[in-house]
Amino acid sequence: MSKFRIGFGTDIHRLAAGRPLIIGGVEIESDLGADGHSDADVLLHAITDALLGSVAMGDIGSHFPNSDPRWSGADSMVFLRHASALLTERGYAVVNVDAVVDLELPKLKPKISEIRNSIASALGIEPDMVSVKAKTGESVGSVGNREALTAQAVVLVEKFQ
Numbered sequence: 278m279s280k281f282r283i284g285f286g287t288d289i290h291r292l293a294a295g296r297p298l299i300i301g302g303v304e305i306e307s308d309l310g311a312d313g314h315s316d317a318d319v320l321l322h323a324i325t326d327a328l329l330g331s332v333a334m335g336d337i338g339s340h341f342p343n344s345d346p347r348w349s350g351a352d353s354m355v356f357l358r359h360a361s362a363l364l365t366e367r368g369y370a371v372v373n374v375d376a377v378v379d380l381e382l383p384k385l386k387p388k389i390s391e392i393r394n395s396i397a398s399a400l401g402i403e404p405d406m407v408s409v410k411a412k413t414g415e416s417v418g419s420v421g422n423r424e425a426l427t428a429q430a431v432v433l434v435e436k437f438q
Contacts, residue, residue, distance in 0.1 A: 284331025301392030
């Protein structure tokens with residue numbers, strides 16, 4: 278059994294008027310928000326999938342199916358904390374998180390520190406163990422045309438037991 282394991286996660290959500298835009302547990306002021314069954318926090322969904330993948334525990338949909346009304350409008354921090362608890366149960370701890378959010382507007386740079394702190398707090402790690410980068414779609418494709426936002430995340434976990 279390996280001492281270190283890597284997990285990868287990705288997510289995409291449509292953008293829609295009248296929805297909040299929540300990224301990394303932080304509400305971002307925007308004319309468009311992410312549309313989804315839960316709060317549609319694309320970043321937390323990608324990190325949750327990465328955590329689950331690192332210990333071969335499936336994906337977010339297998340733990341929180343969008344066909345289950347219990348998760349309608351759910352706070353995605355619940356998903357992230359669940360995945361983190363599964364890691365701990367299996368004797369693993371998060372070494373670091375590296376993530377990218379693709380969103381044309383609004384610019385996320387002013388909120389990156391708050392997002393990193395939010396994720397670190399939920400995972401019980403230091404903010405310097407969480408990297409979040411923001412990219413635009415350069416006016417190309419679904420991200421560039423403000424139809425969607427995406428996130429990708431990689432996590433490194435270490436066996437502690």
